[in-house]
Amino acid sequence: MKYLIAEDETDLQQAIAHYLQKDGNICEVASNFEEAFEKVAIYDYDIVILDINLISGSGIDILKIIKKNKKRAGVIIISANNSLSDKLEGLDLGADDYMTKPFHLAELNSRIKAVLRRGKYGGDEVIEFNEIKIDTKSKAAFIADKEMALTKKEYDLLIFFISNKGRVLSKEIIAEHLCGDDSDLLDNFDFIYVHINNLRKKLTAEGAKYIKTAYGSGYKFIED
Amino acid sequence: MNKKIKLIKKTSKTFLFTGLFLIVLSSIVLYFYTRNLLQNEVEEVLYSTEARVVHALENNENIYSLPPVTEVKKIHLLKKTFLKDTIIYDPSQDEMELFRELSTFKKINGKKYQITVRNLVVETENILVAIVVSYLIIFSLVFMFLFYFNTKRNLTIWKPFFMNLEQMKNFSLTSKEPIHLVESDILEFSELKSEIETLTGKVKRDYENLKQFTEDVSHEIQTPLAIIQAKIDTIINENTINEKQFNQITSIQKDIQRLKQLNKKITILTKIDNNQFISTTSINLTDLINEKINNYKELTSNTIHFTATKNLIISMDAFLADILINNLITNALKYSLKNNAVLISVDENSLVISNIGEKAILHPEKLFQRFYRESTKNQSIGLGLAIIKKICDLYHFDVSYQFTKNRHTFSLQFKK
Numbered sequence: 001m002k003y004l005i006a007e008d009e010t011d012l013q014q015a016i017a018h019y020l021q022k023d024g025n026i027c028e029v030a031s032n033f034e035e036a037f038e039k040v041a042i043y044d045y046d047i048v049i050l051d052i053n054l055i056s057g058s059g060i061d062i063l064k065i066i067k068k069n070k071k072r073a074g075v076i077i078i079s080a081n082n083s084l085s086d087k088l089e090g091l092d093l094g095a096d097d098y099m100t101k102p103f104h105l106a107e108l109n110s111r112i113k114a115v116l117r118r119g120k121y122g123g124d125e126v127i128e129f130n131e132i133k134i135d136t137k138s139k140a141a142f143i144a145d146k147e148m149a150l151t152k153k154e155y156d157l158l159i160f161f162i163s164n165k166g167r168v169l170s171k172e173i174i175a176e177h178l179c180g181d182d183s184d185l186l187d188n189f190d191f192i193y194v195h196i197n198n199l200r201k202k203l204t205a206e207g208a209k210y211i212k213t214a215y216g217s218g219y220k221f222i223e224d
Numbered sequence: 225m226n227k228k229i230k231l232i233k234k235t236s237k238t239f240l241f242t243g244l245f246l247i248v249l250s251s252i253v254l255y256f257y258t259r260n261l262l263q264n265e266v267e268e269v270l271y272s273t274e275a276r277v278v279h280a281l282e283n284n285e286n287i288y289s290l291p292p293v294t295e296v297k298k299i300h301l302l303k304k305t306f307l308k309d310t311i312i313y314d315p316s317q318d319e320m321e322l323f324r325e326l327s328t329f330k331k332i333n334g335k336k337y338q339i340t341v342r343n344l345v346v347e348t349e350n351i352l353v354a355i356v357v358s359y360l361i362i363f364s365l366v367f368m369f370l371f372y373f374n375t376k377r378n379l380t381i382w383k384p385f386f387m388n389l390e391q392m393k394n395f396s397l398t399s400k401e402p403i404h405l406v407e408s409d410i411l412e413f414s415e416l417k418s419e420i421e422t423l424t425g426k427v428k429r430d431y432e433n434l435k436q437f438t439e440d441v442s443h444e445i446q447t448p449l450a451i452i453q454a455k456i457d458t459i460i461n462e463n464t465i466n467e468k469q470f471n472q473i474t475s476i477q478k479d480i481q482r483l484k485q486l487n488k489k490i491t492i493l494t495k496i497d498n499n500q501f502i503s504t505t506s507i508n509l510t511d512l513i514n515e516k517i518n519n520y521k522e523l524t525s526n527t528i529h530f531t532a533t534k535n536l537i538i539s540m541d542a543f544l545a546d547i548l549i550n551n552l553i554t555n556a557l558k559y560s561l562k563n564n565a566v567l568i569s570v571d572e573n574s575l576v577i578s579n580i581g582e583k584a585i586l587h588p589e590k591l592f593q594r595f596y597r598e599s600t601k602n603q604s605i606g607l608g609l610a611i612i613k614k615i616c617d618l619y620h621f622d623v624s625y626q627f628t629k630n631r632h633t634f635s636l637q638f639k640k
Contacts, residue, residue, distance in 0.1 A: 009447055009450070009451055011451045011454070011455065012447075012450055012451045012454050015451075015454035015455060015457065015458050016454065018458060018462075019454075019457065019458065019461070022461075078450075080443050080444070080446035080447050080450070081443055081446075082446075082487075082488055082491060083491070083495070100446070100484075100488075101446040101447055101449065101450035102446060102449040102450035102451075102452070102453040102454075102480055102484055103450065103453065104453060104457055104477075105453075105454055105457040105458070106457065151522060152522060153522040153523075167461050168460045168461055168470075170460065170470075170474035170477060171474070172474050172475075172477035172478050172481065173457075173477065176481060178522075178523065179523060180519070190525065191522065191523050191524060191525065195522065214470075215460075215465070215466075215467045215470035215471070216467045216470070216471070217467075217470070217471060217474070218460070218470060218474065
């Protein structure tokens, strides 16, 4: 997949690019409005990660150009502004997702994959990882062609793990993903262990020992 | 605090008391002064009559005795001259009358005489009374007129002051309207008006600036936080670190999350202050609560029991409704003892949510204040309840807290 990261903070831009390249994606970067403008006009991308407040211009205008030129790219807005009106404006103009800074790279990655899965942008609605198969349309997970009985959170967690396979996920990252943006219920992580342990048991029962512990308190979804 | 008195009442009162005091005092002075004057006049007349009698005696003319006005008696012993008041029967009036009497003792042409002359005092008394009474009447009339005129005048003069005072009472920092004051041709009032306008203008600008600053800071912090967050994510994925370092680094993530929540909440509070939530739709809070419960079901060890006798439908901003319900439920879940039930019940006009707690809040009156916390056990920011209160105030909902039967209970009354 080919990504464009339009973000004027180079540290953030590089960190995002680094994280996303791990899956073998090609990441191009734009550090200001003009650069982003030029790149979206000339090249085709599968996903454009767009900062709203670019130096010398607004990301909203880039979004308008992408939509005007009928580019196939999925657009994820990243903004320091968490106001609802900005979010609605972005989504109304055709953005596929909107994230407020600060965010976890793992979260961004899983959102990108969700956008790709929606089919429009050449992704697949079915996630596969060895013997695990998830049909995101019918929200069903299968292991060796046998349907798994997962709760809603376990299902979310499985997709999150596979989307970020090979990366270390701290319990903080997982908690934030499971709670969603609106919640500050984070001081109690017990519920995370419960969900992870249940999912792990269900996978292990079928011989899939992919959820590994990393550094004692973190997790990593990886093949042996 | 002393009892306050109205300005007009106060000046009128002072005027009235000063006037009354002056009337009494001047009447007394007038009375004694006039009486003294009249008495001197009477005595002068007595002395002059006596001189004439003496003159007549010296010329050996006949001695008249006209009692009680003039009496001349021959005597053997000379005494000292005296003046006195005396009461004598007056046959012409047929009653006892007060007389002023002058008795002198003189040796004239070798003979000794006592010459007594008298004058009726009644006349002078009458004059005295007439003067004082007419003085009192004139003074009182003038005073009453002045008092009425003065009070009326005061009311007119102070009118711009009172009108502006009323305006200032209605002044609100959050309203966009500037203060409207009336002009006056009185220099001090005019100065007061322009000073108040300058002051309120400045206070308003400062307030706006402060709000803008708060919002700007909240936004500006987001980007560096995003960078820190991204760098931490990179460190745990790309560097070889040990378990201890991992725990320290990931605990920073938790702090970033707290800052993020703090920013978000401050922004909400400033936005409510700025009246930025103006869209009003009909929200079914019963549905919203069900949705939230579904969301939280797997995230807590507590159960949530929800009973709704009727649908609770409220007109408000959809975003604020979401925050209100979310904050109420997360607050109850957060402060509930583990493995207990949070109870929510609604009817068409109220919402009650309660959770089991160890002990009552020490200072319930401070509960809705920003950053008020009674324990650091939960890493709470201390803005959740302040936001609930702010939203309720915005829509004039009534929110109250009680601790009964070991349950923290929040009740919301929606007036319709």
